Amino acid sequence: MRLSWWKILCILLLLVISIAGFLGGVPAKPILNETIRNLYYHVPMWFGMMIFFIVSVVNSVKYLRSGKMKFDTLAVEYANTGILFGILGLTTGMIWANYTWGKPWSNDPKQIGAAIAILIYFAYLVLRNSMIDMDKRARIGAVYNIFAFAMLFPTIWIIPRLVESLHPGGMGNPALNTNDIDSRMRMLFWPVAVPAWTLLGVWITTLRVRLRLIEEKKLNHA
Amino acid sequence: MLEFRQQYTFYGIVLYVASTIFVLYLAMGQPEDQVWNGLFWMIQLFVCVNAVAKSFLQESRGRLLYFYSIAGARDFILSKLLFNALLMALLSLVGWILFSLLLGNPVANGLRFMGVAIFGGLGLSLVFTFLSAIAARAQQNAALMAILGFPLIIPQLLLMMKLANTAFSQVILDSLSQIVLLLAGLDILVIALAIILFPFLWKD
Numbered sequence: 001m002r003l004s005w006w007k008i009l010c011i012l013l014l015l016v017i018s019i020a021g022f023l024g025g026v027p028a029k030p031i032l033n034e035t036i037r038n039l040y041y042h043v044p045m046w047f048g049m050m051i052f053f054i055v056s057v058v059n060s061v062k063y064l065r066s067g068k069m070k071f072d073t074l075a076v077e078y079a080n081t082g083i084l085f086g087i088l089g090l091t092t093g094m095i096w097a098n099y100t101w102g103k104p105w106s107n108d109p110k111q112i113g114a115a116i117a118i119l120i121y122f123a124y125l126v127l128r129n130s131m132i133d134m135d136k137r138a139r140i141g142a143v144y145n146i147f148a149f150a151m152l153f154p155t156i157w158i159i160p161r162l163v164e165s166l167h168p169g170g171m172g173n174p175a176l177n178t179n180d181i182d183s184r185m186r187m188l189f190w191p192v193a194v195p196a197w198t199l200l201g202v203w204i205t206t207l208r209v210r211l212r213l214i215e216e217k218k219l220n221h222a
Numbered sequence: 223m224l225e226f227r228q229q230y231t232f233y234g235i236v237l238y239v240a241s242t243i244f245v246l247y248l249a250m251g252q253p254e255d256q257v258w259n260g261l262f263w264m265i266q267l268f269v270c271v272n273a274v275a276k277s278f279l280q281e282s283r284g285r286l287l288y289f290y291s292i293a294g295a296r297d298f299i300l301s302k303l304l305f306n307a308l309l310m311a312l313l314s315l316v317g318w319i320l321f322s323l324l325l326g327n328p329v330a331n332g333l334r335f336m337g338v339a340i341f342g343g344l345g346l347s348l349v350f351t352f353l354s355a356i357a358a359r360a361q362q363n364a365a366l367m368a369i370l371g372f373p374l375i376i377p378q379l380l381l382m383m384k385l386a387n388t389a390f391s392q393v394i395l396d397s398l399s400q401i402v403l404l405l406a407g408l409d410i411l412v413i414a415l416a417i418i419l420f421p422f423l424w425k426d
Contacts, residue, residue, distance in 0.1 A: 064419075064422055112376075112380075113377075116373050116376050116377065119372075119373035120373045120374060123369045123370050123373060126366070126369055127356070127360060127366065127369075127370060130360050130366060131360050136359070139422055139423075139425075140356060140359050140360055140423065142422075143356060143419045143422050143423055144356055144370065146415070146419060147352065147353075147356075147415055147419060148370075148374060150411055150415055151349070151374050151408070151411075151412070152374070152377075154404070154407070154408065154411070155377035155378070155408075156377075158404055159377060159380075159381070
């Protein structure tokens with residue numbers, strides 16, 4: 001079995017983050033204590049989800065411009081992976097919140113935003129499955145994907161900056177603020193955790209795309 | 223448009239608003255400010271789904287074909303958006319009048335609330351017009367509208383409620399102008415997207 005370089009890199013980064021994430025030094029903070037290690041697992045899920053939804057939308061635009069089914073397959077599979085990462089992010093976040101904020105769900109604006117994002121992409125899948133004709137399904141799915149993306153992302157990027165949140169970094173830029181993360185953790189977070197999980201998502205998606213292409217080929221020959 | 227040809231549908235919608243609010247009055251009496259506001263926006267949402275969904279879901283295939291032959295896709299969606307926006311603005315007014323008649327009127331700043339209600343109705347109608355175009359292409363399924371639309375509209379609706387809350391008292395909200403700008407930006411975005419994307423739905 002030959003693996004391309006980025007898959008090997010992905011495995012290595014995941015190993016590093018799994019070992020160093022649990023054994024590496026972390027700042028001792030009240031309330032957070034050791035749960036701060038969840039930063040390596042919870043936050044990269046959101047980066048992954050955003051990246052995959054953006055890739056999905058780009059593919060939808062490409063589909064509408066060119067009409068090639070390949071882009072439609074890519075769009076739907078990236079949306080699927082995005083949903084998976086969103087659910088994982090929500091779950092890890094709820095477990096984390098249970099220990100730090102006292103309960104898993106506290107109607108934090110970011111929790112609501114994440115839940116809405118997942119609902120919207122479920123609706124995208126339902127819409128696609130409601131149509132049988134392949135071309136029509138692809139075209140209308142692409143239109144909804146673009147529309148939903150354009151409606152959703154301004155709101156989940158802008159609203160959390162306007163209202164109070166339990167998440168850190170509520171004022172200013174919530175995710176990219178360099179001051180609210182310890183330097184030891186930053187060394188692991190940016191070069192290791194984010195690319196590791198994102199590469200894993202890309203890997204999952206390519207496998208699913210290949211599976212789908214084989215299925216289509218089988219259908220065409222049957 | 224459909225409502226001019228079949229006027230009973232318009233009166234039907236007005237009656238829908240009236241009877242829903244009446245049922246609400248029987249169930250709730252005269253609720254507190256917060257509840258009042260929440261109920262008002264929920265009614266707005268459901269009226270919008272019912273009124274605007276008609277614009278594509280109830281047009282017959284043959285008539286759509288006829289529109290297709292006499293007008294371009296862009297003109298068609300623009301006229302639909304404009305018509306539904308006006309319709310929804312009117313229905314917002316009707317809704318507000320009925321609400322204040324039956325459920326009491328806790329609004330301190332009437333003019334501001336009216337502005338917010340019409341502005342909100344506008345936003346709702348734009349989003350749902352486009353979604354009804356999508357849903358109409360997918361097997362004319364009205365339930366699909368709710369599935370597609372509700373998650374999309376939640377953020378807007380929450381912001382609207384926040385805005386409307388400012389009309390209940392003299393409390394000043396710092397981020398007021400930011401929210402208004404954001405919502406206006408979203409409305410413009412919806413119109414732009416509708417113009418760009420509708421030709422793809424319109425084909426075949």
